[in-house]
Amino acid sequence: MGLTPGELDRIEDVVASRRKIKRGSTLFRNGDKFTSLYAIRTGFFKTCVASEDGRDQVTGFQMAGEVIGLDGIVNDNHTCDAVALEDAEVCVMPFDRIEELSREVNSLQRHVHKIMSREIVRENGVMLLLGSMRAEERLAAFLLNLVQRLHARGFSQSEVVLRMTREEIGSYLGLKLETVSRTFSKFVDDGIIEVKQRHVRILNTDALREIVNSKITT
Amino acid sequence: MGLTPGELDRIEDVVASRRKIKRGSTLFRNGDKFTSLYAIRTGFFKTCVASEDGRDQVTGFQMAGEVIGLDGIVNDNHTCDAVALEDAEVCVMPFDRIEELSREVNSLQRHVHKIMSREIVRENGVMLLLGSMRAEERLAAFLLNLVQRLHARGFSQSEVVLRMTREEIGSYLGLKLETVSRTFSKFVDDGIIEVKQRHVRILNTDALREIVNSKITT
DNA sequence: CGCGTCATTGATGTGCATCAAGTGGTGTGG
DNA sequence: CCACACCACTTGATGCACATCAATGACGCG
Numbered sequence: 001m002g003l004t005p006g007e008l009d010r011i012e013d014v015v016a017s018r019r020k021i022k023r024g025s026t027l028f029r030n031g032d033k034f035t036s037l038y039a040i041r042t043g044f045f046k047t048c049v050a051s052e053d054g055r056d057q058v059t060g061f062q063m064a065g066e067v068i069g070l071d072g073i074v075n076d077n078h079t080c081d082a083v084a085l086e087d088a089e090v091c092v093m094p095f096d097r098i099e100e101l102s103r104e105v106n107s108l109q110r111h112v113h114k115i116m117s118r119e120i121v122r123e124n125g126v127m128l129l130l131g132s133m134r135a136e137e138r139l140a141a142f143l144l145n146l147v148q149r150l151h152a153r154g155f156s157q158s159e160v161v162l163r164m165t166r167e168e169i170g171s172y173l174g175l176k177l178e179t180v181s182r183t184f185s186k187f188v189d190d191g192i193i194e195v196k197q198r199h200v201r202i203l204n205t206d207a208l209r210e211i212v213n214s215k216i217t218t
Numbered sequence: 219m220g221l222t223p224g225e226l227d228r229i230e231d232v233v234a235s236r237r238k239i240k241r242g243s244t245l246f247r248n249g250d251k252f253t254s255l256y257a258i259r260t261g262f263f264k265t266c267v268a269s270e271d272g273r274d275q276v277t278g279f280q281m282a283g284e285v286i287g288l289d290g291i292v293n294d295n296h297t298c299d300a301v302a303l304e305d306a307e308v309c310v311m312p313f314d315r316i317e318e319l320s321r322e323v324n325s326l327q328r329h330v331h332k333i334m335s336r337e338i339v340r341e342n343g344v345m346l347l348l349g350s351m352r353a354e355e356r357l358a359a360f361l362l363n364l365v366q367r368l369h370a371r372g373f374s375q376s377e378v379v380l381r382m383t384r385e386e387i388g389s390y391l392g393l394k395l396e397t398v399s400r401t402f403s404k405f406v407d408d409g410i411i412e413v414k415q416r417h418v419r420i421l422n423t424d425a426l427r428e429i430v431n432s433k434i435t436t
Numbered sequence: 437c438g439c440g441t442c443a444t445t446g447a448t449g450t451g452c453a454t455c456a457a458g459t460g461g462t463g464t465g466g
Numbered sequence: 467c468c469a470c471a472c473c474a475c476t477t478g479a480t481g482c483a484c485a486t487c488a489a490t491g492a493c494g495c496g
Contacts (some may be wrong), residue, residue: 057349103327396484
């Protein structure tokens with residue numbers, strides 16, 4: 001990332017400790033005091049927000065190398081829950097330490113800004129998805145995004161083991177779990193993917209891509 | 219905001235110039251090189267993203283005192299369009315200058331982080347809206363949010379002049395313009411608001427609030 | 437004054453939600 | 467080691483909220 005060895009040392013300084021989170025338990029919850037950002041070392045998380053009346057929305061799925069907790073900065077309180085979907089380990093990075101160090105290390109400062117901006121852009125994309133896409137388009141976009149991120153981490157481009165339930169996928173995509181299930185089945189019928197439980201194999205990436213950007217085509 | 223006079227001087231230093239934008243023209247566009255953030259002095263903007271196939275989604279409406287351009291940081295390119303919905307003026311704040319100064323002025327650094335985090339939290343809320351609310355709930359939430367922000371700027375709590383078309387509201391809320399129009403009409407029938415063109419008067423704020431958080435009630 | 441843009445309202449269609457039944461995989465305790 | 471219970475998932479039948487299509491009306495601007 002273009003850092004001098006000296007800078008690298010400083011960056012490691014932002015990690016105060018590590019923390020293990022069991023599958024199903026939360027790293028932080030809505031209302032919790034904000035102190036730190038968390039870099040995921042291993043494992044898989046979802047973040048979700050809830051409204052007073054009990055509605056619930058998954059706002060993202062995060063994997064190794066990604067940072068969560070940015071929502072807490074503005075009010076010194078977290079506004080969403082971060083739940084581990086499998087046993088996980090995170091680096092705890094106290095935010096005041098991050099701010100302190102990023103005053104000295106330009107590249108760290110830059111890095112922090114980019115992480116936050118990237119999250120804003122990602123959410124813009126989700127808004128586009130939720131606001132204007134149909135069920136098939138949403139699921140296709142979801143699958144493509146997932147394999148792309150996994151591939152960047154050295155995993156297969158065509159095989160995914162979903163860490164989340166159909167209901168969680170549905171919540172993220174603004175669909176009901178039955179619709180998610182039916183749409184998976186349709187993709188299978190069309191020969192685009194194979195599904196066995198949570199194992200998904202993508203047979204035709206281009207077909208998925210076509211589904212995503214085509215309002216007209218079935 | 220708890221700044222010393224010296225710090226205040228430094229903060230004004232981030233403003234390189236001002237720029238006027240005519241109604242209907244863009245402050246920046248998807249693909250434009252990112253150089254600066256913009257603080258809105260006067261006027262009203264929308265930001266919108268587009269997908270390759272021509273789909274279009276309004277991602278936010280911004281008014282005086284708010285900052286736009288954060289989407290450009292991550293890739294040094296803007297990923298959305300910012301369009302003035304009325305004649306506007308912005309402060310141009312070159313981002314490298316912001317980074318430079320925020321290394322020296324802690325409160326500025328903190329401020330920048332909060333602005334970005336606030337945007338992330340706002341978008342989380344929009345995702346909840348798009349993913350789980352019905353048309354009436356969406357529009358009620360939209361109106362409440364709008365008057366709340368206007369009220370914080372010294373305007374009426376009960377009267378709004380909409381700066382955007384029904385279509386733009388619909389795009390933001392994931393609805394078609396006809397649905398927005400019909401929902402306005404329903405609120406009028408129910409005695410919750412008065413509508414005359416783009417002038418909206420809120421007669422019963424509590425009713426709007428009830429609509430927002432109640433999955434069950436009609 | 438006439439045209440273009442924006443908004444309203446009605447009639448009809450459809451994509452997804454909802455309700456409901458059944459299957460299969462997994463984990464647990466007898 | 468098997469029986470049972472539980473949960474996630476699939477699939478079908480039906481309904482509804484919103485989209486779509488279409489006609490008309492109200493401003494505002496040149």
